[in-house]
Amino acid sequence: MKKTSQYFILFLATMLSVFSCGEMSDVETIKLAHSLDVNHSVHKAMVKMGEDLAEISGGKMQLEIYPSQQLGTERECIELLQIGSLDMTKVSVGVMENFAPRMKVFGLPYLFKDREHAFEILDGPIGQELLDEGTKYWIKGMCYYDAGSRSFYTKDKPINTPEDLKGLKVRVMESVTAMDMVKSLGGSPTPISWGELYTSLQQGVVDGAENNPPSFYLSRHYEVCKYYSLDEHTVLPDVLIIGTHIWDRLSEQQRAWLKEAVDKSVGYQRKLWAEAEQEALEEVQKAGVTVVRPDKTAFEEDVKDVYETYSKDEDMKDLINRIKNN
Template sequence: MIILVILASVFFHFNYSKDSSATKILRIAHPLSDTHPLQKSLEYFARIVEQNSQHELTVEIYPNGQLGSDYQTIEQLQYGIIPMTIVSCGPLESFIPQMQIFGVPYLFRSREHMFKALSGPVGRELLETGLERGLKGLCFFDAGARSFYTSKTPIRSIDDLDGLKIRVMKTSMSIKSVQAMGGSPAPIDYGELYTALQQGVVDGAENNPPSFYTSMHYEICKYYTLDEHFRIPDILLISKLRWNRLSQEEQKIIADAAQQCSAYQQKVWAEFEEFSMEKLKSSGVEIISVNKMPFVQRVQPIWNQFTGTEIGTWVHRIQEIQ
């Protein structure tokens, strides 16, 4: 912790000169490749910020986990070492308990339902839940629906999932959900997953179409079951320490650019998702449609455990949105 504090003070001194005319550098870290649609969206965000600030604010993007894993970059934001990051709301539940809401399986009925919720009071309130932990949410990004893909055993019904070892994110909600559906969850680091699939350490994994395609996991897994159990958005975060050092005008520029970027990213994502599905099909992956109701029924105990809790209240509010 002492090292982090020292590093934070060094970064503050380096990035924010006492000379008010000095350019302020906003570094954004993310774990995905520089060919992922997220990178394209962040480049759009950077252009807006730099243009609207007359280049008094400069955005530098660091893809491929150059500045650390999701957990490491979140911690660095809390101490102001890195100004900004984009992470999945999945691992964020370890820092902001309210983010567990996104790990409730089958929470959203569709992409449209999700963004109707996230663009309204529910979404705005969720973006503020990290302030006490040094994290300010700026906007949500589409990360599609997560579905199962397997190497040898196709999942054509809920019973086919029984006993299969499935790689999941290192979150309690991901582990509980796969367990509830009958699978054996294996929280392996994403960077180790290709080898784990190749060596048969796991039978499969779960993710959205673009990630399944760009990871090249389709070279091993030839079955993709569209059960769409999770819709976990990504979130653009800024360090509260860094945010408070910006002028009100600079804060408005960044906040407005984030909202424009979110709308742009949703379009870019939809296009790349369609492209990814076509590529998966042409690569010999069997796309399997299933009856989702048995999957939904298996995870009802997870819904029930939140009855009478804060997460249960969030669930109820989201379900009420038509």
Template sequence: MHIRTSLRAALAGAALFAFAGTAAAVDWRGWNIHPEGYPNTVAMEQFAEEVAEKTEGRINPTVYNGGVLGAQPDAIEQTRNGALDFANFNMGPMGPIVPATNVLSLPFLFDSVEHMHKVMDGEIGQRFSDALSEYGLVALSWFDSGSRSFYNTKKPIKTPQDVEGLKIRVMNNDLYVQMVDALGGNATPMAYGEVFQSLKTGVIDGAENNYPSFESSNHYEAAKYYSITDHLIIPECLCIAKASWDELTPQDQEIVRQAAVRAAETQRQLWAERSKASREKVEAAGVIVNEVEDKAMFQAAMQPLYETFVQENPDLEPLIMAIRETK
């Protein structure tokens, strides 16, 4: 009887241990707006695989691509409240929620993509991470989203006057509305998924984005004029819900952070390759690409926007100056 009792106790203990191990594992849901094969998608899936492997299954992330879990504004809220665990967010639509990130949406803020990398990978990037954490998000690394330029169905854009009267889709942020308005266009905030049909039916005349998005969304099939203004260089984050982050042990936090940094390295490399390939593809399809020779005219048109922004956000002026002074 004693042996049987001991055996039953041992088996019960083993079962309890196995159950506890299973209970400790968590499934993470991740949001991504981009399609399969896109640089961001490859990087996000790399992140998920590395986290699962290096935590030995304690965390099992799954990335849901193509925006199937909703548009970005909805996904931001879901991540903030913990319904989603991680995501790749563009900082553009983040502005209405996290005011400090509006700085990153100021036109012609960065001199180049390389300048943006240097800023976001350093102390200034950490300031933005701190601002996000106050709103339920932890930014672990920064992705590229290239430089954004205008494209439309009507004509090349060479001067600000060429924007006058055009209906231009913008992301959901008042700064982008002000940007297009300052050029004489009619800004139309619209979900990304609605742009292609709106271009085809004439609801809008154009939009603004980078080469990979212009190509992968098939917008180039409707809008045959792409004008390189490079007016916006907006970083993206690989963000974790603060609620999910706070549940991790310090050991797993470090694993997740390092996986996010490596994912950003992969994304940036693939992004540079994809940008080149996307430009070649749209030009081969008949898109007329023109370099804007005098960007100073566009920059001058943004001066009132900057003045208004600083008047309304005087506390953010030092941040703007710090970015511009970073070399």
């Protein structure tokens, strides 16, 4: 029933576009949906991308944005994109690993030396190689947006060492690497959709979760979880993707216009992200959250078995080494 309603919404939007355009039928309208709040830096970057796209194309291309899970969860939006009912979406790379398996490398804990190293990889040949990974599944990656580092937040006690995770149910995305990581640290990973997490925390379905500071703040999860432990276990970017159904239909000129607008949005989003991250940490502390910065050594030690498991795959081992040695 839920998916039927999503398709109906898209059908109405498409028909409205057709009838309202009239003589403007030569305008290419791209429909983009995502799950984030309108105050999130990624949404703001997408709004700017739409403005830039209209300007660059001389009004011949435009972007229609559906935020806040209006058309479904991240996974549902990918599925809509695959069948051609949606043109673009933004998802966490953790969700993308279900559609582009090699992207699961980004879910490995403590993969990057620092933020600068992460940007070098994402903006370089390895990052581009992985953006192209999903084309066989009708998905083309366009760019990476900064999503900072993910850390644990909990209801009843801070996480100072991996020992503190033992016996705790921790919400994770539908990501195998996220589940493996939490298991290696002694916690019990529990996949729950982002939209259901606040209630799940309230009702005790899970004891905590893990995410970056702006997501922790904008979701208001700090109202339930009063401890935020900055162990910064993963640097998991967001990925902007487009369906090959529309990408293949676009002319070379249209692709160039879209790519230029996308590239402009990346730098803009990263600037907004840095500001949002600082604001989020300040605001949650004002709201009574205890922010702790644990020693990461024990966490890095406990996740070594995750690397051993993934390195059994020669292709994954090579990819890990290329990133680590870059």
